Amino acid sequence: MGQSGPDSVLRVGLAGDSAATVNHGDELGEAVIRFGLCCTFRDQPIKFVTTTARAIGKMKRPDALIKLSRLCMENADALLASLRFCAANNIGCFRINSQILPIKTHPECGYEVTDLPDSDEIIRRFKECGKFVTKHKLRTCFHPDQFVVLNSPRADVVEKSVLELEYQAEVAEWVEADVINIHGGGAYGDKQKALADFACNLDKLSSEVRSRLTVENDDKTYTPSDLLPVCRATGIPLVYDVHHHRCYSDELSIEEATTQALATWNREPMFHISSPTEGWDGPKPERHHDFIDVADFPKCWRRKTITVEVKARAKEVAVAKLLTELKNKKSDAAWFVYIMRCADNSFYTGITNDLPRRLAQHNSGTASRYTRSRLPVELVYHEVQKCHSTALKRELAVKALVRQEKESLIEASTESRKVVE
Numbered sequence: 062m063g064q065s066g067p068d069s070v071l072r073v074g075l076a077g078d079s080a081a082t083v084n085h086g087d088e089l090g091e092a093v094i095r096f097g098l099c100c101t102f103r104d105q106p107i108k109f110v111t112t113t114a115r116a117i118g119k120m121k122r123p124d125a126l127i128k129l130s131r132l133c134m135e136n137a138d139a140l141l142a143s144l145r146f147c148a149a150n151n152i153g154c155f156r157i158n159s160q161i162l163p164i165k166t167h168p169e170c171g172y173e174v175t176d177l178p179d180s181d182e183i184i185r186r187f188k189e190c191g192k193f194v195t196k197h198k199l200r201t202c203f204h205p206d207q208f209v210v211l212n213s214p215r216a217d218v219v220e221k222s223v224l225e226l227e228y229q230a231e232v233a234e235w236v237e238a239d240v241i242n243i244h245g246g247g248a249y250g251d252k253q254k255a256l257a258d259f260a261c262n263l264d265k266l267s268s269e270v271r272s273r274l275t276v277e278n279d280d281k282t283y284t285p286s287d288l289l290p291v292c293r294a295t296g297i298p299l300v301y302d303v304h305h306h307r308c309y310s311d312e313l314s315i316e317e318a319t320t321q322a323l324a325t326w327n328r329e330p331m332f333h334i335s336s337p338t339e340g341w342d343g344p345k346p347e348r349h350h351d352f353i354d355v356a357d358f359p360k361c362w363r364r365k366t367i368t369v370e371v372k373a374r375a376k377e378v379a380v381a382k383l384l385t386e387l388k389n390k391k392s393d394a395a396w397f398v399y400i401m402r403c404a405d406n407s408f409y410t411g412i413t414n415d416l417p418r419r420l421a422q423h424n425s426g427t428a429s430r431y432t433r434s435r436l437p438v439e440l441v442y443h444e445v446q447k448c449h450s451t452a453l454k455r456e457l458a459v460k461a462l463v464r465q466e467k468e469s470l471i472e473a474s475t476e477s478r479k480v481v482e
Contacts, residue, residue: 093366094362094363094365094366094367094368094369094387095153095154095200095329095367095368095369096151096152096153096154096368096369096370096371096380096383096384097152097153097154097155097156097200097202097331097368097369097370097371097380098143098147098152098154098155098156098370098371098376098377098380099156099204099370099371099372099376100156100157100158101158101376102143102146102376102377103374103375103376103377103378103379104376104377104378105146105377107139107142107143107146108139109136109139109140109158109160109161110132110135110136110139110163111132111160111163111164112128112129112132112163112164113164114164114167114169114170117129117164117167117170118169118170125170126172126176126177126178127178129162129163129164129172129177130177130178130179130180130183131179132163133161133162133163133174133177133179133183134179134182134183134186136158136161136162136163137183137186137187137189137190138186140155140157140161140187140190140236141186141189141190141193143155144190144193144194144197144199144201145193146377147199148193148197148199150377150380150381151380151381151384152377152380153198153199153200153368154199154200154201154202154331154368154370155199155200155201155202156201156202156203156204156370157201157202157203157232157236157238159203159204159205159206159225159229161232162174162228162232165228166221166224166225166228168221174231184235187232187235187236188235188236190235190236191235191236191237194236194237195237200238200239200240200329200368201233201236201237201238201239202238202239202240202241202242202331202370203229203232203233203238203240203241203242203273204241204242204243205222205225205226205229205241205242205243206225207244208221208222208225209222209225209226209243210222210244210246210247211223211243211246211258211259211262211263212245212246212247212249212255212256212258212259212262213246213247214249214258219262219265223262223265223266226241226243226266226270226274227266227267227269227270229241229270230267230269230270230273231269233269233273234269238273239273239328240273240275240300240331241270241273241274241275242274242275242276242277242300242331243274243275243276243277244276244277244279244282244283245259245276245277245278245279245282245283245287245288245291246259246282247282248282248283252282252283252287256283256287256288256290256291259276259291260291260294260295263295263297271297274297275297275298275299275300275331276288276291276292276297276298276299276300277299277300277301277302277305277333278299278300278301278302278305278306278309279302279305279309280302280304280305280308280309280347281309281347282309284306284309284310284311284313285299285301285306285311285313285318285321285322286311286312286313286318287311289321289322289325292325293325296327297325298322298325298326298327298328298330298331299321299322299325300322300331300332300333301318301319301322301330301332301333302332302333302335303315303318303332303333303334303357303359304333304334304335304336304337304347304349304357304372305333305347306318307341307346307453308346308347314450314451314454315359315361315449315450316359316361316450319332319359319361319362319365323365323367329366329367329368330365330367330368331367331368331369331370332362332367332368332369332370333369333370333372334353334357334358334369334370334371334372334383335349335350335353335357335371335372335373336349336350336352336353336354336357336373337349337350338350340428342411342428342429342430342431343429343430344430349372349373349374350373350374351373351374351375351379352373352375352378352379352382352383353371353373353379353382353383355383355386355387356396356414356449357449358383358387359448359449359450360448360449361448361450363387371383395414395445395446395447396412396413396414396445396446396447396448396449396451396452397412397413397414397416397443397444397445397446397452398410398411398412398443398444398446398452398455398456398459399411399412399413399416399419399440399442399443399444400440400441400442400443400459400467400470400471401420401423401432401438401439401440401441402438402439402441403431403432403435403436403438404435404436404437404438405435407435408441408464408467409423409429409431409432409435409438410456410459410460410467411428411429411456412446412449412452412453412455412456414449416440416443420438420440423436423438424436424437424438441471442467442470442471442474443474444474
């Protein structure tokens with residue numbers, strides 16, 4: 062596998078001989094963050110090709126294999142172009158699409174690479190990608206589709222999942238990928254049993270898959286604290302998705318989850334970052350924004366040597382924007398917990414790192430569904446918190462107060478300001 066261990070990344074960052082990582086220098090100590098791009102581009106003319114089982118099924122098998130062979134070679138070339146772009150644009154990791162070899166594991170139309178007329182050339186081109194990864198100290202990874210569910214109660218689903226993972230491990234060998242990341246699967250009415258089934262079915266995987274396999278917390282079923290015991294017991298690292306954790310939280314703070322996730326890795330850790338489309342108070346916060354709000358980037362990550370995959374719809378443009386804003390230290394702004402009095406005399410509690418902007422958003426009706434129908438609102442209380450994580454905890458505590466307790470908090474703050482004045 063490629064040079065993606067912590068030592069090599071640190072050396073790259075300190076020596077300054079690679080465009081693939083960002084060294085934060087004296088401010089943050091010897092820490093290098095590698096930013097990752099997921100699968101496709103927004104503006105770059107780099108395209109991956111695919112087909113459908115229906116289209117292939119209508120063709121005579123020899124003709125179908127010729128077409129599939131051509132698509133595989135085109136995707137190998139597109140992957141190399143992607144890696145070249147990443148190396149030249151401060152992107153240290155590229156996630157490879159699961160259909161890099163189109164419909165590879167389909168039950169009727171699937172194939173072995175050796176079935177394809179240009180199999181040797183296909184493998185050679187993908188191995189060229191692996192050589193490029195190693196030379197430029199990049200990282201590649203996979204994130205199989207949602208149908209890969211290792212803990213399904215259906216044996217056929219588990220069997221298909223194993224086949225898909227084995228296929229991706231085959232390509233991973235060629236391209237020097239060291240991560241094949243999956244979700245924990247379903248709970249099926251018994252979360253502990255489902256996790257036990259997940260751990261048990263790991264024995265069905267080859268060493269090529271097991272050495273690369275990771276598991277990620279999601280926004281509906283498994284939190285970091287659900288998965289961490291399985292990770293420790295099986296040696297499968299946790300890919301910590303902070304957006305998912307904010308959507309589906311547990312007793313762990315972001316700092317605690319980060320520390321515990323780091324401890325599960327035997328190579329450079331990988332985390333995920335994304336921001337909600339309409340803000341944390343908006344509908345469906347699990348949906349990904351075009352860009353990353355730099356305030357959503359955990360401050361505790363900035364002192365780590367890690368890979369951070371950027372899950373944003375603006376793709377390479379979003380990575381560039383986040384990288385620039387982090388360099389400008391915009392994420393160092395303080396966070397505030399605030400209370401607003403609505404027109405109907407109810408209270409709304411929230412957090413922000415820009416109070417004037419947030420007040421304006423509320424009064425324009427773009428900040429929250431709750432305040433949108435209760436305008437205008439007035440800022441009646443705020444307090445400073447050192448980071449986003451502590452602000453979130455304090456927000457929950459303030460929201461849990463009864464109205465009289467909130468009134469007392471506001472009154473005490475008002476009296477305090479009078480004394481100062």
